[in-house]
Amino acid sequence: MLPERKKLPHGLPSWVPDGSRHFITINCCSRGTNVLAHENIAVPLIESIAVYEELHKWYMYVMVIMPDHVHMIATFTRSGIRTVIKPWKGFQAKILGIDWQEDFFEHRLRNDTEFTEKLYYVLMNPVRQGLVENWRDWPYTFVRGEW
Secondary structure, three states, X not given: OOOOOOOOOOOOOOOOOOOOEEEEEEEXXXXXXXXXXXXXXXXXXXXHHXXXXXXXXXXXXXXXXXXXXXXXXXXXXXXXXXXXXXXXXXXXXXXXXXXXXXXXXXXXXXXXXXXXXXXXXXXXXXHHOOOOOOHHHOOOEEEOOOO
């Protein structure tokens, strides 16, 4: 019998300061398959960044759409990460037909060093996967500012 996967809380404890940045990974059910890195899927996912910012749900620093997962670094409202990510995934699943894994991975970035390390980890993901030679050449990347 396989062990049962625990639900991650994803809540923001009261001691976490407002404006904390979080590294998020969201996986598709079908791993190892190109589900997301198509213009008709990846472009609407990136376009959703502006919509959710206008709704004051998140402030996105970086989002990279990979073939079978999404990486992002964002700041969320006090209402919590789960109250933003879960409905976002549900909407994208309904509109774009994406079959996401049930949960997501989240890690709070505690300082600027962690932020910079994760930023480069996210940006370099397409390079490490052999999809491009330079991260700037990966078409499904949103990055705020100059890097």
